[in-house]
Every structure is written in C-alpha cells, then in structure tokens.
Amino acid sequence: MSLRQQTSQESVQGLDLARLQSYLGQHGIVLNLQRAPEKFSAGYGNMNFLIKTDTGPLVLRRPPLGPIPPGANDMAREYRILSGLHDALPLVPKAELFCDDVSVIGAPFLLMEYRPGLVIGEEIPSDTIEGWQGAEPIGRVLGERIITVLTGLHAIDAEACGLGSLGRPTGFIERTQRGWSKRAHLTWGDAPPEALGQMLDWLAAHAPKSGRAPTLIHNDFKLDNIILDPDTLEPRTLIDWDMGTLGDPLYDLAVLLSYWTEAGDPEAMQELRQMPTARHGFPTREEAAAQYAQASGRALQDFTFYRVLATLRLAVVFQQLYRRYKNGSTNAPEFARFDDLSQGLLHFGVLVARGHYF
Template identity: 55%
Template structure:
C-alpha cells in the first residue's frame, strides 16, 4: 500500500473525521467494485471504505480508486425531502465548476441506477484538510500563528470564498441552464412554504405563518443573480490546518442560479451571536459566538465590500433563510419520527424547529439582524 495514502488515512482517523467503528452505515462494496470495474475504474478493497463522521445530510465515504483516495457521496437512508440530496445535480455542477472555481473538487463518476447501492451516488476528488463544525479543535489553537483571532480569519475566509463563487459567470462554465434566475424569490418562498406545510402537516406554528405572510407581502421587486451554493457554511469548507486557507468547498447538491444575497443569508442563518436566543446556540453549526468572529451584520458588510452588492434587501433574504432553517430541522425531526434514522439527536428537533420559527419572526420584528 502507498505509504502516503496510509498516512493520510491515519490523519483522518486521528482528527476524528471518520465514523466510530460500529456506527457506520454499511454499503455493498463488492457490488460497487463490480460496477466500477465495468466503467474502467478499480476499487481497491484492500483498504476498507470508511464513512466520514457527518452532520445530518448525505453519507460520505473515503475510498481508494486507481491508486488514489476519493470520496463517495450518496443520499442518507430513509425518505428524502423533494429536491434534496440530488447527486446527479452535484455531479453536473462539479463536472463544470472546478476550472473556474478551484475550491470545487473534480467529479470522477456518477451512477444513476439504484441497483448498486440502493440510491444514486457520485464519486469525487478527495481533498485532505480540516473541517470545523460546532467547535474549533484544540489542535487548531495550538498550531495557529496568525496575528488576528482565529474566528476573524475563519469569518473572512468564509466570506471571501462565497464572494469568489458569486463572481463565476454561469454561462462561461456551462451552468447557465441550471436553475432559472427569473422568479427565483417567488419559487424559493413557494417551495419553503410547501415544505413547511408538509413538515408540520396541519400544525404550522403561528410564528412561521406570520413569517410567511410577511415574506409574501414584502418581496423585492428584483434581485441580481449568480451561481449559488445554497448551503454555504463552515463545515462545507475544507481548510489547510496551518494557514486555515480553504482548500475545497463541498456539498453542491443544491447549487443553482439565484440571488447571491440568499446564499449569504443562508450562511448567516447558521451564524450564531453571543446574544442570540438559546435555539441559535442549540443549532451548534458554527462556533461564531466566540473566538473573535465578527457578527452577522459585519459579515454582510464585509461581503458587500468585496462584491459591491447592494444591501437594501438583505433583511428579506435573512427572513427567508430563517424560514428555511426552521423547516429543515422540522424535516429532520420527521425523518426520525418516521424511522428514517435512529439518531437520538433528531428527537430534539421538533422543539428546536418551533423555536427557530420564533427566531425568524424576531428577525422580521428587527430584534435581531
């Protein structure tokens, strides 16, 4: 076995990036090997595929193909919300975006059939590095030699990478037919309203109904358009562990053409501040309430300084993204309720989603940026 590959696998294990033994969602690796062999690719099963420890979305596995490490991505087990976990879409994006946006990994293979692993899947380039979720590992503080606080560097890197994506011209990379910029706001609001009705059935919280009514009345007349990631956040960025420079942005299955301020607002919907209500801290998505991160408004102002984007409509997109995240956590609870996962973390998401709906109404009322 190649010593550099062995070393990289050990690095992933040591930093806790891989799922604990016995907790993995196993796949039919022999069937995958046969499938890949039919497509001129060799899966090396001398190295057992290993699942990455993940959040609440797609399942990711570290595998070895043709003498190099790669990543296999497939939807989670159980029912999938409409339009979510679209590996075909992600493969299409990664097949075209990486030349213009080097942080996008290259796509290597896509399988549409469900006969191999029970769901469609893609294989993409592996980019080693550090992923930071709700907490910054102690080793990062020990290695950090920058003059500014770690949070300031991470916040700047996030906004820099997002602004860089929004500079990509979709037509130049063959992504101009993916999504429809016209009517993006109306479709997005309609889609999340429908998902809220499905997720809560006949019991959509009053606070969320108020938010939806406000969004319907206050739609901007127009919005600029760019290619957007649609779920841009810290743990979807892979970082160099020493410089904290980004080496990759991942999780492109919802990418489309749309309003760049919505992409920014989605990022800010995960961006907790110290004075936020408990539900925003319970999200535990990004460690932005400490370590020197700037606040949401400062993040928006920094983005504007990089892009020249006008901020008159940022409140609208903040409210729309706040609706989205409340619905997402209710959808996750429904997956748990319907037996799609046994992860006990999901049991708390019913209450959390209702509290996030109240926070969305507080954004409407200008109590929070």
Template identity: 50%
Template sequence: MSNTIHTVTEAHFHDARNQYPQDWRRLANYLHGQGLDFDSDIPPRQFATGFGNLNYLIRLDQQWAVLRRPPPGPIPPGANDMARESLILSRLPKAYPLAPRALHYCEDSEVLGARFFIMEYRPGLSIGGQIPETIRQNWRGEVPLGSHLGTLLIRLLADLHAVPPERVGLDQLGKPDGFIQRTLTGWVERARLAWSNHPPADLIRLIEWLQQRIPADQGHCFIHNDFKLDNVLLREHDLSPVAVIDWDMGTRGAPLYDLGVLLSYWTERDDPPCMHALNQMPTAGDGFPGREQAATLYQNLTGTTLTSLTYFRVLALLRSAVVFQQICQRKTLNGEDNDSGVEFGQLARELCSFALDVSRGQYF
C-alpha cells in the same frame, strides 16, 4: 497520492457498527464495467459528519476518492441531488479551483439503492460548531482566529459569486427568473409536509410576512445554496482553504440568498438559545465578526446592495427551521432516538420565533 490519509483520524469516521452498509461487491462489479478499479481490499470508511448525504472514503484507481449518496428513506423535493452535484463538480473547478472534481456519476439506483457519484478526495480540516482546542492553541496568525475564519468565509463566497456561470457551462442550470418566489413557495410546501398540516403559530406568521414582502428579482449568479464553515476544508497548519464541498443544491439564483443562508448559521453571543443550539458555526467567540460586519464586508467586496438582506435572512431562517423539522420527522418515521427527534422539533419551532424577531429588526 500515497496510501496515507492526511488530516483524518478515527474521530472523523463512524465505527464499523454504526456505518450505514453498502453493497461494496456490487459497487466493485459496476465500477469494473465502467473501466474503474475499486480496491475492495481497503474497506471503505463512512465519514461521521453531517445530517444529510452519506460520504465514504474509498480507494479508486489507486487514489483516495469520496463516494457520495443520499441518506436512506424518503428524500425531500429538490434535496440530495447527486446528478446536479456531479454536473457542477464536473465544470465549476475550471474557474473555482476549491470545488473538487467529479470523477464518476451513476444514475442507476439499483447499484447502491440510490444514485451516487464519486469525487476527488481533498484531505482537510472541517470545523463545525466548535473550534478544536488544539487549533485554537496553535493559531499564530496576525489577526484573531475568528477574524481570519470569518473574513475567509466572506471572501470565498464573494469569489464564487464572481464566477460567470456561462464561463463554466453552468448557464443552463436552474431558473434565475422567479428564483425568490419559487424558493419561498418550495420551502412553504416543505414546511407543510414536515409539520403534517399542523404548523405552529409562529410558522404561519413567518410565512405571511414573507409572502407579503417578496422583493423584485435581482441580478443572479451561481450560488452554493448551503455555504458555511464546515463546508470549507482547511489546511490544519495555517487554516487556508483546501476545498469547498456539498454542492448538491448549487444553482443560479440571488446572491443575497446565499449570503442569507450563511448568516442563518452565524451565531452571535447575545442571540437566543436556539441559535446557540444550532451549533453550526463557532462564530459567537474567538474574534469572529458579527453578522452585520460580515454583510458589510460582502458588500464592499462585491458591490452588492444589502437593501433586501433582511428578507433573505428571514427566508433562510425559515429554511433552517424546516430542515430541522424534516430531521425530526425522519427520525420519528424511522423509529430512531425519540429524545433527539423531540429536540430537533423544538429547535425548529424556536427558529421560527427567532426569524420573526429578525423580521422586526430585533436582530441583524
């Protein structure tokens, strides 16, 4: 690979003043001891996207690579699991080539203050809440831009769910038996911690609804656990997939939960303001299929019945609400911008209310 960083511009990185510092000299010494050559003459750059893990473009063994580590401060239970992600990316690419290969894992938190791993760099375009205007103007596909992206997402998810975990040595990862109950219990506990024992009324109602309707365990598969558009890197010229990233919550579990998580980010034009405020995927325009159309396509591709999908939709929205409340809590504890913390907290409460609306059938 050449020294050129394809498809990446200055806008993709934090500037030097806003970059979270790392002890690069210590990293170089550690990697040298592992037989790896870290090029300290090319300063690492921190990618600007995301609220969670910190990602840096580095030069390793004369190739570009990505160093990935958790954010500073307390880590919620089960989150930002570098060991898990490194294990997945050392095995899954054999059957799912869009998963980047893990190159090295470091369990010694003394090196950079946290466990980290390094993976291959796949240059590509990441689309978040807004489609770049240049992409919209240059699209020459046979179907509307949103139709292409929405269909692509569902097909990639269906392809992932078709990978037998035992084929790639991931058949011991996670515990699929009792997955639904355990997932609910985990997010209820995280909600209690995030709201510091002062939960809003809609959160209490939401948890009661979920606890009273737990479906029977279904067939399981390997799931990504945070599958969404900005975790799919795309070639800029034709928007074909280059990579699927952010595997730190991957496990064996219910496929409809993975679909429910994806749909929890899938905003529609007539959704309430909180779903638009999420700004996670640009699905409210540009010809994107609606959530029901997306779910039907998934059913047609996989043969999976959608009987319990509403439950998983509601559970995934609870998860989103808790995540934004955790961000609010972290910003408050770290003394960061108070206004943004308040906004995240308000969004979390409104998502609880929207989840109740979904449970009542007011939205798909």
C-alpha cells in the same frame, strides 16, 4: 467531510460493496476492499465514504437512507456542477464518475477527488486554537475567509463554465419563498406553530419588488462545507454542491448567516450547533454582510426579507429531520431535539423580521 472518520461496521451502511466493486470495475476503477470504506462522520444529510482504488483514494457520495425531500440530495446536479466548476474555481474538487443506476448501491452516487484537510463544525479543535499564531483572532480570520470564498463564487461566469442553463434563475426568490412555505405547511400539517403563520404572513407582505442578476449559488454555504489547510486555515476545498443553482446571491449570503450564531442570540440559535461564530472573535452577522457588500459591490437591499426566508428554510429542514426521527427513518438520538429547535428558529425568525436581530 472531516478528518474524523468512522471505521466501524457502520462505515459500509448504505453501500453494497460487491455490486459497487463490479460496477466500478466496468468503468476502469479497481476498488480495493482490503480495508472497508470509511464513512465521514459529519453532517445530517448526504453520506460520504472514503474508498481505496488502484489509483488512490476517492470520495463516494450518496443521498441519506430513507425518504428524500423533493429537489434535495441531487447527485446528478452535483456531478454536473463539479464537472463545470472545477477549472473555473480551484476550490471545487474534480468529479470522477456519476452513477444513476440505483441497483448498484440503492441510490444514485458520484465519485470525486479526495482532498484531506480540517473541517470545522460546532467547535474549533483545541489544538488548532492553541497553535494559532495569527495577528488577529482566529475567528476574525476565519469569518473574513468565509466571506471571501462566497464572494469569489458569486463572481464566477456561469456561461463560461457550461452552467448557464443550471436551474431556473428567473423568479428564483418568488419560487423559493413559495417552496419553503409549502414545505412548512406539509411538515407541520394541521397544527402549525403560531410563529410559522407570523413568518409566512410577513414574508408575503415584504417580498422584494425586483430581483438582481443571478449568479451561481451554493445554496447551503457554511463553514463546514469548506475544507481548510490544518496549518494555515486557508480554504482548500468547497464541497456539498447537490443544491447548487443559478439564483439570487443575497439568498446564498442569508443562508450562511442563518447558521451564524452570535453570543447574544436566543437559545435556539445557541442550540443550532453549526458554526463556532459566537466565540473566538468572529465578526457579527452585520459585519460579515457588510464585508460581502463591499467586496461584491452588491447593495443589501431588502436583506431582512432574505434573512427571514433563510431562517424559515432552516426551521423547516430541522423539522423535516425531526419527522424522520419520529417516523423511524433514523434512530439518531440527536434528532430528538430538533422539534424544539425548529420551533425556536421560527420565533427567532419573527424577531429578525421585527428588527430585533440582524
């Protein structure tokens, strides 16, 4: 969710405004259509719109257009998590409404509180860098705050906020490994890259012997899912909860680090373009992991396995996005480069498995 919004006619693609207005009216929400909903521009997944209502702005969130991978873009799950977590973790926005009637806008959707702020994706805005007056480099501060938010999330009592039955925490890592291995085979079909086979064989041979106590995990935790105060860069909101569940907290950390590019990484990691961590004084992946271990009290046992699994996940996701481009589900030109990117990530995962990178 970004301060940068699209205001063209594209901003209402994915919404049937007349049906939406009627449906919301039945639930006591008056939709103001004097100004068209604005589509937030960031991200490859769910679609987010700023809508105007009689009581103020809200965010409408729905899955992307086209086929949805099993278990992804789950608006019902996200609504449940927001409803339970809002009081326990103030960074989580308040849920307002959930609709599972696909006849309204063509997909399930939810409404939630709107919290404006700064979202940092591939680059830190130049005015943010120029205005930074902290004693430490801006990247060092941001990196430490990211880990602090993740540690805080993993300390939440899921039972106390009504989320103790979320997901299936028993066997989470084994099931996650099988799931991404299956998706990889389905995505690449009869011509899988050699590096994919190497990664899958390594994962099968190095699976952890025992798990650890489950916690609430975000399952796609990264910098652009944290909305920041534009002036202080303090975290203001933690968003994108459609894959949240109870699971192994080290997997959440590994997913974060799968996006965490370093200056000396291979080309694929440089082309990932997800977080600006290769510059600006950000901690290294190893330093970030050490901060998490110290703050959470969790040992990083078998962490290479988690790193490789999270890198496999990322490679499969980008290959799935590329397949959407190839079959015409999207015409976004950015997706054309994701075939090379996904295969480069597979090669990087092999290097991580062999200990060449953290």
